[in-house]
Amino acid sequence: MPVRAARAAPEFVPRVRHPLERWLRTDRLPHIWCSGCGLGTALSAFLYALDELGWDPDTVAVVSGIGCAGRVAGYLRLDTYHTTHGRAIPFATGLKLAKPDLHVIVFSGDGDLFAIGGNHFIHAARRNMDIAVICVNNFNYGMTGGQLGPTTPVGARTTTSPFGNFEHPFNLVHLAASAGATYVARCTTLDGRRLQKALVEALSHKGFTFVEILAPCPTNYGRRNRLGEGLDELRYYREHMVIKHGADPKEADIAPGKPFLVGKFVDIQKPTYLELYQAKAREIGGEG
Amino acid sequence: MPAKTILTGVHFMNGDEAIAEGAIAAGCRFFAAYPITPQSEIAERLAWRLPQIGGMFIQMEDEIAAIAAVLGASWGGMKAMTATSGPGFSLMMENLGLAVMTETPCVIVDVQRGAPSTGLPTLVAQGDMMQARWGSHGHYEIIALCPASPQEAFDLTVKAFALAERFRVPVLLMTDEVVGHMYERVEIPPEVPVAPRRRPRVPPEEFLPFQPDPDLVPPMACAGEGYRVHVTGLTHDERGYPDMTPEAHDRLVRRLVDKIRLFPEEYTFYEEVQLADAEIAVVSYGISARVSLGGIELARKAGIKAGLFRLITAWPFPDEAIHKLAQRVKGIVVVELNLGQMSREVERAVRGLVPVHGVFHAGGRIHTPEEVFQGIEEVYRRCR
Ligand SMILES: Cc1ncc(C[n+]2csc(CCOP(=O)(O)OP(=O)(O)O)c2C)c(N)n1
Ligand code: SF4
Ligand SMILES: [Mg+2]
Numbered sequence: 126m127p128v129r130a131a132r133a134a135p136e137f138v139p140r141v142r143h144p145l146e147r148w149l150r151t152d153r154l155p156h157i158w159c160s161g162c163g164l165g166t167a168l169s170a171f172l173y174a175l176d177e178l179g180w181d182p183d184t185v186a187v188v189s190g191i192g193c194a195g196r197v198a199g200y201l202r203l204d205t206y207h208t209t210h211g212r213a214i215p216f217a218t219g220l221k222l223a224k225p226d227l228h229v230i231v232f233s234g235d236g237d238l239f240a241i242g243g244n245h246f247i248h249a250a251r252r253n254m255d256i257a258v259i260c261v262n263n264f265n266y267g268m269t270g271g272q273l274g275p276t277t278p279v280g281a282r283t284t285t286s287p288f289g290n291f292e293h294p295f296n297l298v299h300l301a302a303s304a305g306a307t308y309v310a311r312c313t314t315l316d317g318r319r320l321q322k323a324l325v326e327a328l329s330h331k332g333f334t335f336v337e338i339l340a341p342c343p344t345n346y347g348r349r350n351r352l353g354e355g356l357d358e359l360r361y362y363r364e365h366m367v368i369k370h371g372a373d374p375k376e377a378d379i380a381p382g383k384p385f386l387v388g389k390f391v392d393i394q395k396p397t398y399l400e401l402y403q404a405k406a407r408e409i410g411g412e413g
Numbered sequence: 414m415p416a417k418t419i420l421t422g423v424h425f426m427n428g429d430e431a432i433a434e435g436a437i438a439a440g441c442r443f444f445a446a447y448p449i450t451p452q453s454e455i456a457e458r459l460a461w462r463l464p465q466i467g468g469m470f471i472q473m474e475d476e477i478a479a480i481a482a483v484l485g486a487s488w489g490g491m492k493a494m495t496a497t498s499g500p501g502f503s504l505m506m507e508n509l510g511l512a513v514m515t516e517t518p519c520v521i522v523d524v525q526r527g528a529p530s531t532g533l534p535t536l537v538a539q540g541d542m543m544q545a546r547w548g549s550h551g552h553y554e555i556i557a558l559c560p561a562s563p564q565e566a567f568d569l570t571v572k573a574f575a576l577a578e579r580f581r582v583p584v585l586l587m588t589d590e591v592v593g594h595m596y597e598r599v600e601i602p603p604e605v606p607v608a609p610r611r612r613p614r615v616p617p618e619e620f621l622p623f624q625p626d627p628d629l630v631p632p633m634a635c636a637g638e639g640y641r642v643h644v645t646g647l648t649h650d651e652r653g654y655p656d657m658t659p660e661a662h663d664r665l666v667r668r669l670v671d672k673i674r675l676f677p678e679e680y681t682f683y684e685e686v687q688l689a690d691a692e693i694a695v696v697s698y699g700i701s702a703r704v705s706l707g708g709i710e711l712a713r714k715a716g717i718k719a720g721l722f723r724l725i726t727a728w729p730f731p732d733e734a735i736h737k738l739a740q741r742v743k744g745i746v747v748v749e750l751n752l753g754q755m756s757r758e759v760e761r762a763v764r765g766l767v768p769v770h771g772v773f774h775a776g777g778r779i780h781t782p783e784e785v786f787q788g789i790e791e792v793y794r795r796c797r
Contacts, residue, residue, distance in 0.1 A: 223485065
C-alpha cells in the first residue's frame with residue numbers, strides 16, 4: 126500500500142479553545158485511550174452531534190458500563206454515570222423513568238452491551254425504553270487485554286481465541302432490529318460526518334435507538350489480526366464497506382475480508398414504555 | 414375516587430404488603446424488581462398501587478437489572494426500592510457495591526427463604542444475614558434492619574428510607590418468609606415524615622460532588638439539576654474523578670465505612686423483653702425472636718429467669734449493647750434460622766464473658782418454643 130505524506134499538523138494556537146470543549150471535562154484530559162483507537166473519533170462525532178442538536182447540556186445524561194468505551198462517560202461535562210460491567214442499560218432505564226425530561230444516552234462497548242449486558246439490551250429494546258444506545262464495536266474486549274467477545278468475527282485471533290475464533294458472532298444491527306429497536310444504524314469511525322448524522326438521528330428519535338460504531342482497536346484486535354495501525358483499519362473499512370440505507374439487517378453480517386453493510390436499517394415510530402405506562406395510569410384514574 | 418397515597422388507618426395485612434405500604438408512605442415512587450417467592454406480594458402490591466399514585470413500577474428482566482434501575486432512579490432524584498429473596502439477593506451483590514461506592518440512597522428488601530441455591534422457595538430461613546453484611550466484594554459498611562411483625566415491617570421500611578438518605582447508603586430490610594406472609598394488624602399513621610435528600614448548598618461551579626460534610630456524608634446532586642456530576646464505581650476523589658492511588662483508595666473506603674460507624678446511636682435499634690431480672694438472655698431477630706418469647710415463657714415457668722434481646726438492627730452489629738448485656742446475665746442463647754451467623758457476632762461482642770449457646774435450624778420451619786427452652790436450659794446448666 127503506498128504511503129501517503131502525512132498532512133502537516135494544524136498550528137497550535139495557545140489559549141484558543143476548541144468549540145467542542147464545552148462538552149468535555151477538560152481537566153480530565155488527556156484521555157486513557159491508545160493512539161489510533163477509534164474511541165476518540167466516536168467521541169468527537171458524538172460531541173458534534175450534541176452540538177448540532179443544541180440541547181441544554183443539563184438535559185443530557187450519559188451512562189456507560191465498563192471497558193475502554195465505557196470510559197466515554199467520564200470525559201463528558203454532563204451528568205455522567207460509569208456503572209458496572211453490562212448494567213448501563215438498566216441503570217439508564219431507572220434514570221429515564223425517574224426523570225423523563227432527560228435525554229438518556231448509553232455509550233459502551235460490544236462486550237459490555239452484548240455479552241454480560243445482552244439480556245438488558247434486548248429487554249430495553251423490547252419495551253421501547255426511550256434511550257439511545259451507542260455501541261463502539263471493536264470486535265474484542267479492549268480494556269482487559271483483547272479477549273474474544275460476542276462480535277469477534279470467525280477466524281479472528283484474540284488472547285482467548287489464540288487459534289482463531291470459531292464461535293458464531295452476533296450481527297448487532299440484526300439483533301437490535303429483531304428485539305424491537307425503533308432506529309438502527311451502523312457506521313464506522315472512518316466516516317465522521319455520516320456517523321454524526323446517524324447519532325443526531327438516533328438521539329432525537331423517540332424510543333429505543335441504536336447506533337453501532339465499528340472502530341479500530343489497534344492495540345489489541347488490530348495487532349493480533351495483522352490489521353496494522355488504526356489508520357490501516359480505516360482503509361480496510363473504506364475498501365470493504367457498502368453504504369446502503371434500508372437494507373435488511375439480516376444481510377449485515379461482518380466477516381473478515383468480505384464486504385459489509387453500513388447505513389440506516391430501521392427508522393420507525395412506536396409508543397415508548399413511558400407513554401404506554403402513563404396511558405395505562407390515566408386509564409385507571411391514576412395521577413400518571 | 415382518587416387512590417389514597419398513605420392508607421391511614423388500621424389494616425389486616427401481611428408483612429410483604431406492609432413493606433409496600435411503608436415504602437409508599439416514606440415517599441418511595443420507584444420500584445423495580447423481578448418476581449420471586451416469597452417476595453412477590455411486595456411487587457404485586459406496588460404494581461397495583463404505584464401507577465395509581467403517580468409512581469413508577471417496572472418489572473425488570475432480572476434482579477441485576479432491578480437494582481441497577483433502582484440506582485438509576487435514585488440518581489434521577491427519586492426514592493427507590495427493590496425487593497427479592499435469596500437467589501435474587503445473590504444477583505444484586507455487585508450493584509449493591511456500586512450503591513455503596515457511589516453513595517446512592519436506596520432500599521433493598523430480602524424476604525429470606527431456605528437456601529443455599531433454590532433451597533426451599535416457599536419456606537422460611539434466615540441464612541442471608543452474613544451475605545447482607547459481606548456479600549458484595551470489598552470492605553464496606555451497610556445498614557440492615559430485621560422486622561419481626563407486619564407492623565414493624567411497615568415502620569422499619571419507613572426508617573430504612575430515612576437512614577438511606579441520612580447516610581447515603583443502601584439500607585437492607587432483612588425479613589423472612591414468615592414475617593412476609595404473616596397477616597396481622599397494621600396501623601398506618603395519618604402522616605409519615607418523608608426524609609429529605611441532602612442537597613448541594615453551593616452553586617455548580619463550587620460544588621465538589623464527593624466532598625463530605627463534617628459528618629462525612631456528601632450532599633447529592635441528581636441528574637438534570639445543573640451540577641453535571643460524574644459518578645463512578647472506580648475509586649474517586651472529591652470531584653468524582655477516578656484516582657487510582659492507594660492513598661485515594663484508603664481515604665475513600667475509610668470514609669465510606671466511618672460515615673456509618675461513627676454514628677451508631679442513629680441506627681442501633683433493639684428491644685428488650687423481661688431482661689430486667691434475667692439470668693439468661695436469648696438474642697434473636699425477625700421471626701425467630703417471636704418464637705423465642707414462647708421458649709422464654711416455658712423457662713420462666715420452669716423457674717429460669719430468661720429474657721429476650723431482640724436485634725432490630727443487624728448491621729452494623731450492636732457490639733456495645735451485646736457486651737453490656739453479657740455483663741448483666743450469666744449466659745446467652747442465640748436463636749436463628751441458619752447454622753450460626755449472627756451468633757458469631759454475639760460471641761465476638763461477648764468477648765468470652767459468658768457462655769453463648771446457639772439454637773440453630775437451617776430453615777424450612779420456625780423453631781418450636783420447646784427447642785428454645787431446651788437451649789435456655791442447656792446454658793443455664795452450664796453457667797451454674
Ligand atoms: C462483572 C465483571 N466482569 C468482568 C469485568 C472485566 N472487564 C472489564 S471491561 C471488560 C470488557 C469490555 O469490553 P467492551 O465492552 O467490548 O469494551 P472495550 O474495552 O472493548 O471498549 C471486562 C470483561 C468487570 N469489570 N466486571
Ligand atoms: S485497548 Fe483498544 S479499545 Fe482500548 S484504548 Fe487501546 S486501542 Fe482503544
Ligand atoms: Mg470492545
